[in-house]
Each structure stands twice: as C-alpha cells, then as structure tokens.
Amino acid sequence: MSNIEICMECKPSIREIIKMNEDELKKFLISHGLITDIMKCPNCQESCNLYNESIKKPDRSQTNYEKISLTNKRLYWRCQKTKYVQGNKRKKLIKCNFMSSFWAHTFFAKSQLSIEDIIHFVVFFITSNAPKTDLLQDEFGFSRKTVIDWVNFMHEVLLDWSFRNNSLMIGGEGKVVEVSESKLGGLICNGERVYGGQWVIGGIERSSKKMFIIPIKTRDEETLIQIIRKTIAPGTKIVSDLWKSYDSPPQECFLSLEGELLIPTNHSESFIDQATDANTQNIERCFRYLKRKIPKNKLTEEHYSNYIAEFLFVRAYPNIRDRIHQIFREISIMYDPTRLNDKRNYYEN
Template sequence: MADCNPGTSHNSELVTKGNLSQTCVNCYLSYKDFLVYYSGNYERLIQFCQDHGLLRKQAFCPHCGNKCRLDLQKKAFRCYRLYAPSLKKAKRRCNYYLSLFKGTWFSGSLMDVETVLFFCYIYVSDFFNYRIVRTELGLSDMAINDWSSYSREVLVQWCIQQKKQIGGPSTTVEIDEAKFGKQKYNVGRVVEGQWVFGGVCRQTREFFMVPVDNRSSATLLAVIKDYIVLETTVVSDCWKAYNCLKDEGYIHLTVNHSMNFVDPVTGAHTNTIERRWRELRD
C-alpha cells in the first residue's frame, strides 16, 4: 500500500452525508504519523481533510459568482466582493457565508475535527471498544453509540455500493444471508427487515453485500454469478438454494450448523462471514 505523504494532493470528490464518494484508497497514514504531523495543527488538519475529499476546497457565491475566501478562524467560506445595488447607492459587501462543514461528515457535530478523525480511526481498527474510546477521547457512552451507529450505516452503504467480483481458483469464499430489521416489542423472532446476501474471501478479505428480496435459488445464484469468480471454492450452510452451485462452475462445500460449526470431514466453516454479520450488528 502506497504511503500517504503529508501535504500530498489527491483528486477525490467531496464526501458528503448523501454522497459516498471514493477517497484515497491507495494510501496509508499510521496513527503515529497522524499525531506527529496533524495533531494540534488546525490548518494542516483542514488541509488533510480537503486533500482527501472530506471537506470542500473552494466555494462560489450563488449571488455574484465570486470565488469565496476561506476563513479558518470562522470555519467558513465568505464572499467579500463589493457591489452597488444601484447607481444611486453606495457599494456594499456581499458577505455570503457558507460553513466549511455544511453537508459533510462533520456537519452538526459537537466534536472538533481532530476528535472525529481519531474516533473514525479507532472505529475501523481491530481494537475498537467503548472503554478505549472513553479513555482516549473522553466521550460519553451516548456519544460513542451515536457515532458508532452512524459510522456503521455509512460502511454498510459503502459495502452495498461495491460492484467487484471476488475469489477465483485456489481461493475460498464463504457466503451467507442475514436479515437486518426490528423485533416486535423487542422480543421474539425478527418480523420485519431486509434480507442481505454476502460473501467474503478468506485469502484477500474482500467481500460483498447485496440486499435481496428473497432467498430463492434464482435470486441468490444471480448474485453469486455477479460477485464470485468461477472455479472458486464456495462454502455455505445447507440452505437448499445453494445445491446448484456444483453445476454452475463452483467447488461447493457445506457445513451443517445444526450439528457442527466446522464440518469434521472437509473442515468447511462460515466463521468469517458470520463475524462480518456480528460486526455490522454490534
């Protein structure tokens, strides 16, 4: 993975709450590097967010078309162009104002930019838990829960938007379906929600998630052909919809979850995809 050099410019679109643009997928910046170069330096921090598409780099006044000036102290773009309403009146300053954070990941947040970025770093790491976030960032459990839920929603949307085949010869892809929804009166079985079909490659950790209307063989097979390369070893539970996979160019292994977590003969299991579901629900 290529290093992300501090101050390097990246061609990426603005990531807003309604737009999951792809940003800087080939760079790496360690937690230590971030602390040394960006922590406590607000100007560098804003530049980092702009270079990675998290904040807009420029804004134009909708009234006069003038390019606005970024005021870091006020965290906003402002238009200072002078104009005359009429020939008889003195010139006035436009004073159009646009918050630097409006429509972005940071809008509406009571946390500063640095804290939000640190939270995101911890959230996507392998060591995320409430105790660590409370200790490192001083956030309340309510704030941690809100940001965790929001981050999870964005990640789920990102996963669903991906369209890439995974697997191939000599690789193993685990597949499974899960239903995401609400429980009636918080007890009993799930009575409403959305079926999601997913798969994860053990070797590369690449995965896909696709909302489906049902779990029929025709529906799931269509998704499998779209997302999994032929000749892949596919591991699933014993759901009857998967019985056709051997006839479709895949090597198919199953595990009977009513009897074992791991098949005693083939060693087949779906622990990796099951973990993905748990991470999405936590």
Template sequence: MGNNKVGFFVCSRGQCRSKKNISRATGTWFENARLDLPRIFYLMFCFAYRTPHETVQREDFVKDGTILSSRTISDWYSYCREAVVIYQLDNQVVQGRIGGVGKIVQIDESKFGKRKYNKGKRVEGHWVLGMIEDGKEDLRLEVCPDNVRSAEVLIPLIRKHVTEGTTIRTDCWRAYDSLPEYGYVHQKVNHSDPVSPFVAEDGTHTQRIESQCRVVKQFFRKDNYNNTGNFSDVIVEFMWRRNNKLQKLDPFKRLIEAIKHV
C-alpha cells in the same frame, strides 16, 4: 456546529454585505455538529481504531468540564459508519465480480446471532451469504433480504458478485441446485456424510469460506453487534476494516477519505 467553532465566510461584494455570515462547515460532513472540531476528530480516530466507549470517555483529551456520553459516542460512531458504508459500496461496484472460467469460488450462507435461550440449535439472527475466490482475499458478504435464503434470494446475489463460467463450491443446500442454469459449474460437499463431512471425494470443500465467516462472527461478538438494527451496515464496516488491514492502510486516513467521498 456552534458559531465560534470553525469560523465563517463573509462576502464583501455588492449586496452580499447585508447577508449573514456563512459557517465554513456549511455543506460539509460537519454541518450542524454540536461538538468542536478537536473532539469530532478524536471520536473519528477512536472509531477508526475500534476504541471501546469506556476508553473513549477515560482518555478524552478535551478538558472543558464536560464528559462525552455513551449516546454521543454511539451517534458519532454511527455517522462514521454511514460514511464508510457509502464509500465501500460505491467502490465495490468499481471492483467488479470475482471468479471466471477455470477459477473456483467457495460460497456458504451462515446465520449470525445468538442461540435461543443459549441452548438448542435454534438461532435468532441474520442470514449472510459469503463468497471468496480460491487464491485471493477478495471476500464478498451479502445480508439476505428479509432473512430468507431461498434460491430466489441467493442466486441473484451470487450473480451480482460471481462471473459466469466460475466453478462454485457449496454445501448441499437445495437453493444452489439451479446454479448450472446460470452458466456456473457447480460442485458440492455433503456435510451430512458420516464418512467425509468436510471434503468430498473429488476434493470439493468450503472450509475457507466457513473459516472467513467465523472471523466475521468474532468481529460481531466483540462489540455485541449481532442483534443491531443496522446489521447490514456493520457487515460493510467489517469489509472496510478487513480491506484496510490486508492493504496495511491507516484506518483513520481511510475514514477521512470516506468522509471526503460522501
């Protein structure tokens, strides 16, 4: 950050008089920033409210003869996202697991991406495991490591988020077959059933988690995030935004909290 942006600390005691001035930004999130504070806070506000780059450039209130480049906006949006990711993941550990004896958790794995050449069934993208407890809004999302959705990948992710004894409802993907071995009650719905592909005879369905996954995909499509290299971080960003909305919290104030946490 420029030397004249936020001022300095100067120690006047003893030998400290010979030392250089220390920027007030040293050791903070703003250290080494090249923009002035008003513009940084403007970009933070724009990130918090998902402002498109074109609007950020058009409505920039700092009139100093320069124009914010798309690269600068992207970089600061990434800095904000990094703070949100650290904050969200640290607080997720505190939240603990969902479910429990007598409770139902719906689980589904969904692929985020685009159809190959916009046709056919082949989709290039990322496998994401979604989990949500009936009667609650505590959605959990995990990006499958190495883009694999085998039992070796899915079961540990489920155990990370869902308490033993929970009744888990899934489709008939074979990777879920070993759930009872880990203390879960497992119910399935066969989406290939020509008579009742969405709801099993006993009422088992995964429609709620499937609906939640569709909402997440819409979030990704809006900003063309499907093929980004930081896909996992954007998933966390979605969860952060979703929690803010459910709790009716100001996203800008929440972003400041996240930055202070970092």
C-alpha cells in the same frame, strides 16, 4: 488555487495524527478532502472569498487558507461578484450575494465537539476492536449518547463504502469463488437459537481474497441465484455447501448459470469433499471472525449491516496506516465540502 494536493497514498500513524498541531491538521484535512480552501459560487461559478463573521474589516491580503481556523465555527464563504445584465431599456448592474457556512456539508457541520476531538475519535474508532462504545466513552469522556451518535455517523460512512464496493463483481474465467451462508447473532437457549439473528450469504475469491457478505430475508433458490448473478462474474468455478433449504439439487441451480459450475461440499460428512478436494474453509473462517465482532445482545437488521460493513472495511485495509488514510478519504466522499445544495438565485439589485 490551493497549493495542497489531494493525498492519495499517505500512511499516517495514530501517534502522528494525535501529535499534529493546528496547521498540520489543517493541511491534513484539506489534502484528504474533508475541508477546502477553494469554493466556487453555485450561482456565478466565480471563486468565493472566506470571511470571519466576528471581524468587520477582513484582511484582504490573507489567502483563504490563512483565514481558516479549526476553532472558529463562524467562518463563511461569500461571493460578491457583480455583472451587467441587459434590461428592458438599459443594462443593470447586479450583485451576487451568495453566502454559505464554511462548515456546511462537511463531516463537522453542526457539531459542538472540537475538530481535533472528532479526528481523534475517527482514528480510535477505526483502529480499535469491538466492543467500542465503552472504550470510546472512557477515552474521550463524552456522554454515551454522543458516542453512539458519532459511531452511527461512522457506520453511515462505512455503509456507503460497502454499497459501492459490493456492486463490484468477483471471480471470472479460471477463478474459484467459495459461497456459503451463515446466521449471525440471535439469542441461544439450550444450544438452539430461539429468535433474532440475521442470515447472510457470503463469497470469497480464493486468489485475490476479494469478498462480499450480503444480508438476506429469505433463504430460497430465487434469492440465491439473484445474488450470484449480481456478485459473481460468468465463468467462475463456484465451491459451495449442499444447503438443505433448497428443494432441487444446488448443482442444478448453478449449472443453469452460463459458464458457472458448482462443486458441492457437505460439512456433515467432511470439511473437504473427498472426491473433489473442494471446501469452503476460507468463507467459513471469515464468518467466524465476523461473529466475534458482533455483540451478543439483540440487534436489528440495520445493526447487522453496520457490523458487516465495518468488518469488510477492516478486512480490506488490514494495515492500520492504510486504514486511517482510507477512512478519511471515504468521509470526504460522503461529506464533500464543495457540494453546495443551495442553488437559489442570490442576484439582486
């Protein structure tokens, strides 16, 4: 068994990550679940041993941890356990010949970059402000294609985190949630958007600041109600705009939901409703911050989802040390090194 436990609350700084030597970086990666020194054979459930393809006679006195080298891409797991199986007439001795690359299913699989460069790239990506592509290209000296590929890998991790967290409801009895809509991006001519952009619906819980932002294709009551039921708990006091896109009064839509209530605010009249003191300034402020992070050029729907996921992650972890720790934990969730998909039967005579 490994003596290195999974890290749950470390707070590494950028400087600490950059100054790590190979052994320190190896412990960091194992403790955050990006690599492992323990592997169970998917066929016989026995412990696998780590081998170096370039060494014909491995040192069996070394532990798997000692064999790990971050610069060696030719490491592999192997199981050679034997067992007796009853045949037609007598028992047969069979051998498990399971084999898998040490780097398979990890965040570093099939990459030509060094492990150190990838780790530093992740840290710079998650701590720097947009636009990032030029900054990362200048900092690391990678080709633009390489930088874009790794930025996309990071966005996949953030989208995975966003999908899991957007499924959690906010609000509840006695809590207030602000709900509003906004259009992100799009080319603007003479003060009016000509084409492009992405409409989103967002909500924020005033007490905890938990929030959601969901891209939408159609702005209608059915879409609105579906999102509200999915993201906001019953009994929540909802503060929202009077949207012109709905035929019936918005309060009728919200009051049809059990335990929920709408307090309308019309920004064309006042930012704060004079009668009820209701406003949606918190969610509107978040929309403004999000728009600053999005490039002005034409983007696809996928691009907007990426920027939304990144914005929500950074907002959820405002402390840089917490953010660095969490991004590596999220990478390990999506790229689990212990997940071996090859379930073929490797037992042979």
